[in-house]
Amino acid sequence: MSKALIIGAGGVGRVVAHKAAQLGNVFHEILLASRTEARCQEIAKEILELQGKTIQTAALDADDPKNTVELIRRFQPDIVINVALPYQDLAIMDACLETGVPYLDTANYEPPDLAKFEYKWQWAYRERFEKAGIMAVLGSGFDPGVTNVWAAYAQKHLFDQIDTIDILDCNAGNHGHKFATNFNPEINIREITQRGRYWERADQNGPGQAEEEWVGGRYKSIDPMSIRWDYDFPEVGVKSAYLLYHEELESLAKNIPGLRRIRFWMTFGESYLKHLEVLQNVGMTRIDPVRFQGQDIVPIQFLKALLPDPASLAKNYTGKTCIGDLVEGVKDGKRRRVFIYNVCDHAECYKEVRSQAISYTTGVPAVVGAAMMVQGIWKRPGVFNIEELDPDPFLELLARHGLPWQVIECDPSVPLPV
C-alpha cells in the first residue's frame, strides 16, 4: 500500500486522481496538490461521489522546489506524479531529489521562454538520481508514454529488427467548438506551430532540410504541416495526419537499436488548421511579451484565457481517438508491418471520470506507470524514458484499467509516404 502525491489539477490531473482512487489496493492515500486548491477540491468532491473515496487536497506553487519539499515532508508520499505543466518538471525533480521520493511525469521540460522541448535538461539528472538511489520515469502519458511502451513491446515480442516507426495520433472527436485545444492550449499550440521534424539514419534520404546529428542519424526539418498522410484508422476511418515533431522521437531514436527512421503524425481538421493559421499570422501565438496599455502581455497566454478550458470540453464530446504505432521491420527473415493501437471513446471517458479521451489516455498510463513503481515492478535508480523498462506488466495493467490495445498485421508491400 502506498501514498501518491499528484501535482496538477487540470484535465490530466483529474483523470490521474480518479484512476488512482480506483486502484485502492495500490494507492491507499492520495493528495492532489495544485496552484489553485479550489480545482483540487472540486475534483475531490467528484471522486467521493463517483469512486466513493476521500482524497486530500493542498495548494502548491511547484515553481519553487521549497514548497514541494515542504509538502512532501508533511505528506510523506511514496511517489510524486507530476501532471502540472512541463515548466515545473525540473523544480519538482529537485524536490524529489532533496526528499528521496520517486518521480514520474508525462511531458518533458520546456523553458517558458523557448518553445523547444528536449530531454537534455531532465537527462542531466540521471547521475544524481542514481546516486540518491531513486527512480524517475519520464513521459508516462499516451504519446509520449504508451506509444514508447508499444515500441519496446514490438522490439521484445514482434520483431528481430525494427526499421521504421510511424506514430499516428488521431482525434476524431467532436466537442462542438470552432476552435479549442484538447490539453493546455499554451503547451499544445507551442508544440504544433514549431517546424516539423523527424529522425532518420544518416544513410537515408527523405525530404526536408538536414539538421543536427543525433545518435547516428539526422533530424530533418520541414515547414509546419507541410507533409500530409491520409491514413485509414481502425474504427475511425480515413483522416488527414500531418508530420510534426514530438518528444518521443528523441528517446526512441536512441533506445530502439538499429532503427532507420521515426516520425510522428497528428490529425487535424480543416477548420482547426485555418484558425491556427490566422492566429499565427496575426501574432496571437507569440510567446514573447508585448507591451499593451502600460503592461506586458504574452499573446499565447492571453489566447489561452479566451479559449475553452480543455476540461470543460468533456461533457458534450462525442467520437473516438485512435492512436497507434505503425512498426515495420523483419521477423524470422520476413518483412513485417504491424499497427499497434488503442481506440478510446470520449463519451465513455466522461461517464467514468468526467473527462474527455485526450486527458483520459494521458492520465491512465500515468497511474499505471506509478503503480509499476510503487509496487517495485519497475525499480531502478536513475532517470528513465518509459521504453527502457519492461513493457509487459505495464501493458497488462493498462488494458485492465481502461485502455485495451490491439495489434493488426498490415501489408508491408504498400509504400509508406516519404
Ligand SMILES: NC(=O)c1ccc[n+]([C@@H]2O[C@H](COP(=O)([O-])OP(=O)(O)OC[C@H]3O[C@@H](n4cnc5c(N)ncnc54)[C@H](OP(=O)(O)O)[C@@H]3O)[C@@H](O)[C@H]2O)c1
Ligand atoms: N504525454 C501525453 O500524452 C500528454 C498528453 C496531454 C497532456 N500532457 C501533459 O500533461 C500535463 C497536464 O496537462 P493538462 O491538459 O492537464 O493541463 P492543464 O489542464 O492546463 O492543467 C495543468 C495544471 O497544472 C497546474 N499548475 C500550473 N502551474 C503550476 C504550478 N506552478 N504549481 C502547481 N500547479 C501548477 C494548473 O493550475 P491552475 O489550475 O491554477 O491553472 C493546472 O491545474 C502537461 O504537462 C501536458 O503537457 C501529456
